[in-house]
Amino acid sequence: xxxxxxxxxxxxxxxxxxxxxxxxxxxxxxxxxxxxxxxxxxxxxxxxxxxxxxxxxxxxxxxxxxxxxxxxxxxxxxxxxxxxxxxxxxxxxxxxxxxxxxxxxxxxxxxxxxxxxxxxxxxxxxxxxxxxxxxxxxxxxxxxxxxxxxxxxxxxxxxxxxxxxxxxxxxxxxxxxxxxxxxxxxxxxxxxxxxxxxxxxxxxxxxxxxxxxxxxxxxxxxxxxxxxxxxxxxxxxxxxx
Numbered sequence: 728x729x730x731x732x733x734x735x736x737x738x739x740x741x742x743x744x745x746x747x748x749x750x751x752x753x754x755x756x757x758x759x760x761x762x763x764x765x766x767x768x769x770x771x772x773x774x775x776x777x778x779x780x781x782x783x784x785x786x787x788x789x790x791x792x793x794x795x796x797x798x799x800x801x802x803x804x805x806x807x808x809x810x811x812x813x814x815x816x817x818x819x820x821x822x823x824x825x826x827x828x829x830x831x832x833x834x835x836x837x838x839x840x841x842x843x844x845x846x847x848x849x850x851x852x853x854x855x856x857x858x859x860x861x862x863x864x865x866x867x868x869x870x871x872x873x874x875x876x877x878x879x880x881x882x883x884x885x886x887x888x889x890x891x892x893x894x895x896x897x898x899x900x901x902x903x904x905x906x907x908x909x910x911x912x913x914x915x916x917x918x919x920x921x922x923x924x925x926x927x928x929x930x931x932x933x934x935x936x937x938x939x940x941x942x943x944x945x946x947x948x949x950x951x952x953x954x955x956x957x958x959x960x961x962x963x964x965x966x967x968x
Contacts (some may be wrong), residue, residue: 728783730776735768736768736776736794736797740801740802743766745761759882762809763874763878769801772799776794798844799845802844802867802870803848806840806873807838808837811899813876814831814893817889818833833896836928843905860913861913863910864907869906869907871952874948875948878936879945880892906956914928914929914962914966916929
């Protein structure tokens, strides 16, 4: 059962990649919706596979490695393709172009995301200190951030404005790739108990998150991820206790 969920995660990631590659420069709101649904299924499957393995007491080294391989596709390659698509849409000069594929020089920044995601997942597999908190930004969180920009861009035609968007995406590609591998403690939403004293910074995060989602919907995601990082920095000592 856990491996089935992991393979479901992987399959949805592959399907997302196929939809974006086949659409090439013609990403539509329908494509964005399909990718969003597949991403949600991947996220849910990724959350459940480990939980089911623990509940059934059937965790295995193969399951752990398979999980990372699936995550590398769904939360590494897919967000990289999202950035690749936007960079190409913003570009007018291409280093390679035919009727099926365009590659701009700017779009090469997008390849940082799958590369650093793979490095982060490899580090995670070897690090035994990340049972109660993460070191660096988890790949699903990074994917949510990038998807929100992808969704905003293709639904509104821009993120901020065309002149700023290119520089914003270059910064996102570099900064968030670094965040994937940096040894910055970031809290995990795991609760040993429900008391306010033990979890107050998590409750603060959840309350603000609910308010932001109700107010801004998908546009809230970048703010939520930034809030998550800021709260983790402020409460660093509590996180690493």
